[in-house]
Amino acid sequence: MxxxxxxxxxxxxxxxxxxxxxxxxxxxxxxxxxxxxxxxxxxxxxxxxxxxxxxxxxxxxxxxxxxxxxxxxxxxxxxxxxxxxxxxxxxxxxxxxxxxxxxxxxxxxxxxxxxxxxxxxxxxxxxxxxxxxxxxxxxxxxxxxxxPLKITHKGEEVFSMSGIELEVNRADDDSTVGLTLNGTGLRADIKHIDDPKPRQMLNDLGYETLTGDLALDVNWDVESGTVKLNEYGLTLNDVGKLAVQLEISGYTMEFIQAMQQAQAAAAANPDPEAAQQAMGFAMLGMLQQLTFKSASIRFDDASVTEKALAYAGKQQGISGEQMRQAVKGMMPLMLGQLGIPSLQQQISAAANIYLDNPGNLTVSAKPAAPVAVPAIMGAGMGDPRALVDLLNVQVTAND
Incomplete structure (x- = not known):
């Protein structure tokens, strides 16, 4: 600019x-x-x-x-x-x-x-x-x-952040665009959670407040329409970090223009139901242009796993170590309900590695070639189990 x-x-x-x-x-x-x-x-x-x-x-x-x-x-x-x-x-x-x-x-x-x-x-x-x-x-x-951002309930602070900073970095030749966002000083008070069960569980785990940060890092190649979500991460101190990555292609200027035109047409339609239906059809057509390249969800432990094992063991009258072994023993039975042997083996092996030494868990999907988004939607509605092979889903631990 x-x-x-x-x-x-x-x-x-x-x-x-x-x-x-x-x-x-x-x-x-x-x-x-x-x-x-x-x-x-x-x-x-x-x-x-x-x-x-x-x-x-x-x-x-x-x-x-x-x-x-x-x-x-x-x-x-x-x-x-x-x-x-x-x-x-x-x-x-x-x-x-x-x-x-x-x-x-x-x-x-x-x-x-x-x-x-x-x-x-x-x-x-x-x-x-x-x-x-x-x-x-x-x-x-x-x-x-x-x-600073702050939410209070009946005079008591429920949630706050020190601030949010977002930057858009545009290449001089307009070939790429980068976007970064940082949200710092996140703080949430546990005692204001409405549901008593998770509130009590978090208290028993030793959390009176949750603190941490948010981060977002995105790159867009304008000509190819490739969007890389390098990181969408939430870090909670003494809990862990959850990070999501995603890469799609087809998000071109033409796609954006078509989407804006569809939204404008829907907004101008005096019949809300007809407008919503027309927008739905338009979006289905536009999704034909998008292809999925890869995605992953990763969790890095920062002590919550050991606390959770100790908590779950206490509920059963056993130690955290005994609970660890019990979970590993029950894993094959629980996974048997999936009906996907190859995925079951991956999850079981990764879970055993992680439980023995909590480090990180990653679920990734990286097909050999990009897959059209409509094909993923069709497989999900037909037989969700087919998505495992279609997207080459992998489960790993302590990478």
Missing amino acids: RIYSHMARTAAATAMVVSLGTFSSVAFALDTDDFATKVAAIGSQGGTKMTFGAIETNGDTIVLKSVRLAPGGEPPVELGDVSFEGVEEEDDGAYSVELVKFPDVDVTNEGDHLSIVDIEIGGLYVPETMTYDTLDNILFYESMSTG
């Missing part, structure tokens, strides 16, 4: 006057109504309508007052006054914005309170028209961040 800096100012008084005069004329030339209309077009996608009450301008800062998002069929969301700083109009009618600042979220509903502060978007690009045929029409910003 292109971000243009303001005209440089010199220390000399005369040059400063000229500079400020030029800056004022540029700011005055901004077509605020045009800018606001194009920003609303970005916010009004996928059946959502963005509106605002008024526009205020101060130099190269534009404030949209009383911004509201109205998702189709859902109650509207009041965003308040949104400030766009460092607005510059480009030669093609597009706009670049250095920084977008949102008002803090402060919502209370039936004793539950949500607060999010310091919500910002950096490097916003507002295209001249929404055509979805270039990266400029689908990548609207370079970064997004928030300050």
Whole structure:
């Protein structure tokens, strides 16, 4: 995304006057109504309508007052006054914005309170028209961040995070796009879990609170449409880390354009049922373009396994070590219900290795050649067991 800096100012008084005069004329030339209309077009996608009450301008800062998002069929969301700083109009009618600042979220509903502060978007690009045929029409910003997030219930903190940071890294030649997200300082209070059974179990395992972090890392090859989810991970301290990886192809600019057109058509249809049906058919057609390359789910232990064995053994009146051996002994019987001998053997072998020395468990699927997504859906509906061979499912431990 292109971000243009303001005209440089010199220390000399005369040059400063000229500079400020030029800056004022540029700011005055901004077509605020045009800018606001194009920003609303970005916010009004996928059946959502963005509106605002008024526009205020101060130099190269534009404030949209009383911004509201109205998702189709859902109650509207009041965003308040949104400030766009460092607005510059480009030669093609597009706009670049250095920084977008949102008002803090402060919502209370039936004793539950949500607060999010310091919500910002950096490097916003507002295209001249929404055509979805270039990266400029689908990548609207370079970064997004928030300050602390907090959820309370009847005055007591239930969940919190220190903040979220997201960055979009676009290659100079537009060949690839990378996206990373980090959510730090996650904290959840166990005593507020509604279901008493898991709440008691977690307490017995020694967890009064759960703390950790979130991470997301995605790469997209624009021409081939290959999307690699390198990591979607949740790390919980003294528990473990759950990480998901995925690779698909066919997510091209043409696919995105078709999806946006289908969503726009559904949003314009006055009959919700007919719109939903048409959207379903459109999505089935678009899925024909996607192919599955690989996926994996991995868990890295950080002491929860030993705690769970000790807890389960206590319930049976035996030690954690005795429970370990009991689980290993029962494994063949439990797995026999799958009716897939090759997979049963893999799971049993991996479980034995893991239980003897808890390290990590991985379930992966990597077919010899990419498989069309509709073929996977058909196999899943016909005979789910066929997916094991179709996707080359593997189960391993302590890799």
